[in-house]
Amino acid sequence: MAEAGDLAVLTPFEAEIVAVFADLVTLLGLPKSMGEIYGLIFASPEPLAFIVIEQKLNLSKGSVSQGLRSLRELGAIQAVAGESDRRERWAATVELRKLIGTILRERLVPYLERQDHRLAKADILLAQEAAAVSPDQLKALRSRLGKLETWQSRARTVLPLVGKML
Amino acid sequence: MAEAGDLAVLTPFEAEIVAVFADLVTLLGLPKSMGEIYGLIFASPEPLAFIVIEQKLNLSKGSVSQGLRSLRELGAIQAVAGESDRRERWAATVELRKLIGTILRERLVPYLERQDHRLAKADILLAQEAAAVSPDQLKALRSRLGKLETWQSRARTVLPLVGKML
DNA sequence: GATTCAGTTCAAAATGAATTGAAACGAGAG
DNA sequence: CTCTCGTTTCAATTCATTTTGAACTGAATC
Secondary structure, eight states: OOOTTOTTOOOHHHHHHHHHHHHHHHHTTOOHHHHHHHHHHHTOSSOEEHHHHHHHHTOOHHHHHHHHHHHHHHTSEEEEOOOSSSOOEEEEOOOHHHHHHHHHHHHHHHHHHHHHHHHHHHHHHHHHHGGGSOHHHHHHHHHHHHHHHHHHHHHHHHHHHHHHHO | OOOTTOTTOOOHHHHHHHHHHHHHHHHTTOOHHHHHHHHHHHTOSSOEEHHHHHHHHTOOHHHHHHHHHHHHHHTSEEEEOOOSSSOOEEEEOOOHHHHHHHHHHHHHHHHHHHHHHHHHHHHHHHHHHGGGSOHHHHHHHHHHHHHHHHHHHHHHHHHHHHHHHO
C-alpha cells in the first residue's frame, strides 16, 4: 500500500481502518493513539517499523513507544524478526478473539469482582441498619438489593458467553 | 434509613450502593456524580429532594442539577408529586432493563453505524488502491477487512441479544 | 408587586488523562 | 572504547471532561 519514499502519509484505506480502531478503543476507554497504532499495523500487509508509525500517524516517539508497549502487553501485536537493519517491526495479532478476551478480562473481571464485594457488604449493612427503617421500606430495599444481585449474576454469566461468541 | 435531622450523611449501606453505581457509570464513561446520584436515589425507599442529594453526596448544586437532568433524560429517575413543600422529589426507575437499553441505544447503536460506514468505505478504497500492492498483500488485506466485517456483523447481532438477556 | 425559595445555567476552576519531547539507555558498529 | 541509532522513560505540558459556584429564572407566598 505504501511505497518506500511514502512513509509520512496514510493512504485513504489506512486512514479508514485507523479510524475504525481509534473509535473502538475510545469506546473501551483506552487511549485513542493506541487504537490508531493498532489500526495502522492491522491495515498493513507487512510488519511496520517504529518510525513509520510515528510519521504516518504523526505521533510523538513517546506515544508510539507507550502504545506499542500496551499493545504488546495486550497481545495485540508481536515483534517480527528485523530483516536488514536493527529496527524492530510490528505485526498485528489477527485473532481478535484473544484480543477482545484480554481486554474483557482486564477490565470487566476486576469490575465484576469489586461489585460482588460491594453487594455482599451491602447485604450485611442492610441487615445491620434494618432497625432504622419501617418494615415496608426494608422490604423495598431488600427487593432493590436483590435486583442488583440478579443483574450482577446475569452479567457474570452473559459476559464470558459474549466473549466466546465474538 | 435516614432520619429527619440526619440529612448530611450517607449511611454505610447507602455509601455501598452509591459506590456500586458510581463504578458502573464510570465503566460506561459517564460522569461519576451521575452514578452517585442514581445510587443514592436507588438506595432510598422514598423519593429524595434535591437538597438531600446535594448534602449527602456533598456535591454542588450545579452537579446535582445536571446529574438529575441527565438521569431524567435517560429515564432512570422520575419526579414524584411533591407533598408538603414546593420541592421536587426523585424516585428511581427500577426497571433497569429499560435503563440499560437506553444507554446501549445511545452509545452503541451510533457507534455501530459509524463503523458500518467506515467499513463500507474501506471496501471501496481497498479496491481503488489495489493496484499499489502485490496480489498476495492484497489478498491479506482483503482477508483482514473481511474479519473486521465479520466482527461487526456479530456485534450487530449479539448486542441486542445481550440487551434482552440483562 | 416585592420577596423568598428551588432549581438552572454557564463561565471559570479543578481534575485527570493523554501526549509530548528531551534526556537517558543500551545494543551493536567501527 | 566510543559513537550512532533505535527505543524507552518520565517530567512537563496540553487537552478534554467534570465540577463548582455565582448569577439568574420563575413560581409561589406575603
